[in-house]
Amino acid sequence: MNYYEQVIRATHWAVDYLFRSARAVPADKLEWKPLDAGRSVLNLAQECAQSPKWFAALLLQRSFTGMTPELLKAMEAERSAWKTLDECERVCRENSEIFYSVIRSIPETDLEIRVPLPFAGGMEPTLAEIMMFHYWHCTYHLGQVNYIQTLYGDLENH
Numbered sequence: 004m005n006y007y008e009q010v011i012r013a014t015h016w017a018v019d020y021l022f023r024s025a026r027a028v029p030a031d032k033l034e035w036k037p038l039d040a041g042r043s044v045l046n047l048a049q050e051c052a053q054s055p056k057w058f059a060a061l062l063l064q065r066s067f068t069g070m071t072p073e074l075l076k077a078m079e080a081e082r083s084a085w086k087t088l089d090e091c092e093r094v095c096r097e098n099s100e101i102f103y104s105v106i107r108s109i110p111e112t113d114l115e116i117r118v119p120l121p122f123a124g125g126m127e128p129t130l131a132e133i134m135m136f137h138y139w140h141c142t143y144h145l146g147q148v149n150y151i152q153t154l155y156g157d158l159e160n161h
Contacts, residue, residue, distance in 0.1 A: 017141035
């Protein structure tokens, strides 16, 4: 199995487990926010549904174009339209397939190209590393879903 297929396989696994854990959350807790200030499980699922498009754009453009207030508002409006886990999972899987197509389109000779990003004080991941961003993003939020479950007393469904 080549690197591309390993990334896709791992990412597919992360999406599966994210939504499996989210589905274990009772309906009355999907929009519950820890301390009324955290993020809800539904909000995390909405972001994971949208995020493959962000990472595909980084791979295709090989640059970060920034986040204007208008773009952030439009992204939030798009995410908030997905009201159920079913919608979020459907969109996540559709956007993931697009992301996987982009991954497969990157020539092996380009895997070490670096893309400057303003996050975490500045970073320059390679295209190979950016290919893992969707995986990382889903596993990161899977951990948050699991933590939220423990906060309301579910110690078994994650």
